[in-house]
Amino acid sequence: MKLYSLVGNEVFKIIMKKRLWVIVGILIILIGLFAYGEHYTRERTQSQIAERLGIDDVDDWREITNQQLLDLERRLDNPFIPEEGRASIQVRAEQLRYYLAEDINPTTFSAAQFMSNFMEQSIFLFLPLLIILLASDIVSKESTTGTIKLLMTRPVPRWKILTSKLLALTILEMIVILLMAVIALGISYITFGHGGFREPVITGFRVVNGELDASNIQTVSRGTYIFMTYSLGYIVAFSIGKMALMVSVLVKSTAASIGIMMSSLIGGTFLSFFISDWEITRYLFNVNLRLTDFLSGDLQPVEGLSLSFSIGVLLLWALAATLVAFGVFSYKDILD
Amino acid sequence: MSELVLELRNVHKAIKGKKIIKGINLELFSGEVLGFLGPNGSGKTTTLRMIVGLIRMTKGEVFIAGHSIEKDFVKAMKNVGCIIENPEMYDYLSGWENLKILASMEKGITKERMKEVVSLVGMEKRIDDKVYTYSLGMKQRLGIAQAIMKRPKLLILDEPANGLDPAGISEFRKLIQKLAHEESMAVLVSSHILAEIEMMCDRVAIIKQGEVVQVTTVKNIVKDQGIIWKIKEVQQGKKILEEEFQTAVQLKEDQTLLAFIGEDQVSMVNKRFMEADVGLLYVNKNQKSLEDLFLALTAGDEIV
Numbered sequence: 001m002k003l004y005s006l007v008g009n010e011v012f013k014i015i016m017k018k019r020l021w022v023i024v025g026i027l028i029i030l031i032g033l034f035a036y037g038e039h040y041t042r043e044r045t046q047s048q049i050a051e052r053l054g055i056d057d058v059d060d061w062r063e064i065t066n067q068q069l070l071d072l073e074r075r076l077d078n079p080f081i082p083e084e085g086r087a088s089i090q091v092r093a094e095q096l097r098y099y100l101a102e103d104i105n106p107t108t109f110s111a112a113q114f115m116s117n118f119m120e121q122s123i124f125l126f127l128p129l130l131i132i133l134l135a136s137d138i139v140s141k142e143s144t145t146g147t148i149k150l151l152m153t154r155p156v157p158r159w160k161i162l163t164s165k166l167l168a169l170t171i172l173e174m175i176v177i178l179l180m181a182v183i184a185l186g187i188s189y190i191t192f193g194h195g196g197f198r199e200p201v202i203t204g205f206r207v208v209n210g211e212l213d214a215s216n217i218q219t220v221s222r223g224t225y226i227f228m229t230y231s232l233g234y235i236v237a238f239s240i241g242k243m244a245l246m247v248s249v250l251v252k253s254t255a256a257s258i259g260i261m262m263s264s265l266i267g268g269t270f271l272s273f274f275i276s277d278w279e280i281t282r283y284l285f286n287v288n289l290r291l292t293d294f295l296s297g298d299l300q301p302v303e304g305l306s307l308s309f310s311i312g313v314l315l316l317w318a319l320a321a322t323l324v325a326f327g328v329f330s331y332k333d334i335l336d
Numbered sequence: 337m338s339e340l341v342l343e344l345r346n347v348h349k350a351i352k353g354k355k356i357i358k359g360i361n362l363e364l365f366s367g368e369v370l371g372f373l374g375p376n377g378s379g380k381t382t383t384l385r386m387i388v389g390l391i392r393m394t395k396g397e398v399f400i401a402g403h404s405i406e407k408d409f410v411k412a413m414k415n416v417g418c419i420i421e422n423p424e425m426y427d428y429l430s431g432w433e434n435l436k437i438l439a440s441m442e443k444g445i446t447k448e449r450m451k452e453v454v455s456l457v458g459m460e461k462r463i464d465d466k467v468y469t470y471s472l473g474m475k476q477r478l479g480i481a482q483a484i485m486k487r488p489k490l491l492i493l494d495e496p497a498n499g500l501d502p503a504g505i506s507e508f509r510k511l512i513q514k515l516a517h518e519e520s521m522a523v524l525v526s527s528h529i530l531a532e533i534e535m536m537c538d539r540v541a542i543i544k545q546g547e548v549v550q551v552t553t554v555k556n557i558v559k560d561q562g563i564i565w566k567i568k569e570v571q572q573g574k575k576i577l578e579e580e581f582q583t584a585v586q587l588k589e590d591q592t593l594l595a596f597i598g599e600d601q602v603s604m605v606n607k608r609f610m611e612a613d614v615g616l617l618y619v620n621k622n623q624k625s626l627e628d629l630f631l632a633l634t635a636g637d638e639i640v
Binding site for chain 1: 351385388389390391392409410411412413414416418420421422424425426427428429433437438440441442443482
């Protein structure tokens, strides 16, 4: 049997289940709120700074940026800020200095900036939740409704059936990422009214032993930066999807499947807060989800992670989950 | 020439150390309808699931058209169409979309063939509606359509009459017999409705606590089923039957006489009863024969 026609069937089933439309709805509502919030905060900070400087005119971005830089430097003088926090403030200060030196206006908020911000904010929780919503019923729904018996009594080996589901899921993860990009672009363009895809972004800061390492910094265009963040988003979607697939094979009910995935996603994040000193936490998938922070130079929940390490851990989890899923799916008895 | 389509050799199944199926042997030939009977929990459905590879056997082998279900799953399943338990379908898709998905997983099912089976099960009008709008009987029809559309050598139907109305059951029975006798499919039907099995099947296998306790042809049962007389003068009638027709007579609880005699003799007995004026009310064939056999064989059986 041709694998692509099986994959086609699975994609067709997922689309007809209308889950994807639920995801589109959630995205539109959430991105709308996020864009409004972002817009509102921007205006407030600007007017606050302007007020403090005693000027009415907030058009001069240099003044505002200078003030933000001063604020950051003042915070660095605070002896109570931990070493790790210090480094991330340094990154932000460094970025502002760069903008001043290169004559780039960082205060105008562009659609492009919103798009990358949105992915940075979604990658560790919102995006995984969407993928869980999409993937958790891919096998369990067939078990609950009994249609698994229809599939498994065709002259098609079981591994091929699961492979078709896995490939369909991989395609739909891509579609979710694309939907996020398209909806974020549409809404932010309406809200902020200016693209800004060519503006430069500096990336490549690293925090090594609590110290800022600026030796690898690079300037890329905002468009490239967005491409990078959404690609990293896809890696997260890919590995979370495979884990959800495994849970979907292991438990019969979709509700249980979604519950298990959500609680391990959120529970693991809590765990990493409390026992971040423990070596083993760095191998949890939860602490390695913030891939985009390696680009922006933000603080990682566990020290000493690197982009390649985190991607490696995520892919290993995906691989292990896939192996378990295939093992169980190929041998399990369909009893009810 | 009928060919061996399904063979179960010493099939065992234990789940968590508990023996559910204890060595079933069964043969099914093309053109034959075999009824699979058993009380709840006797292992009927487990056996059917092992035949189609949904459950693995702990011991024994199943061959479909000569291919082992465990070693050669794909080749074996090419010959099988089935409904296991309920006719589950994707209820968010239309009946036609369901058939299309399932047909794409087989080789050589044309659109014409799909249309043909849809009209065969009488679903033309509703086939484009979503399955969640279907009644149980319509789902059952769709289930039968998907099972027969590839013209399988072996058709396995678990409780197929569930949800069908009397007219539907009669249509279905005709369809099954047509498939078996004209397209020489081998059909394995499990059912609780004994009369149904009796009318539809050529042979029956009765299963009890994971073992086949009897395999017999329906003809055999029907031949032995006996004649019932309802008369007023019971003792006199019994005497006439015993003395003049030399046959064993049972006086049943409901004051009827049961005797096993050939149909050619029945009119002679009736004539004698009229002459002797025993008050003949009615005479009938014993309809409950399979039920009697079933109850006798599975008597005292508790669900295990």
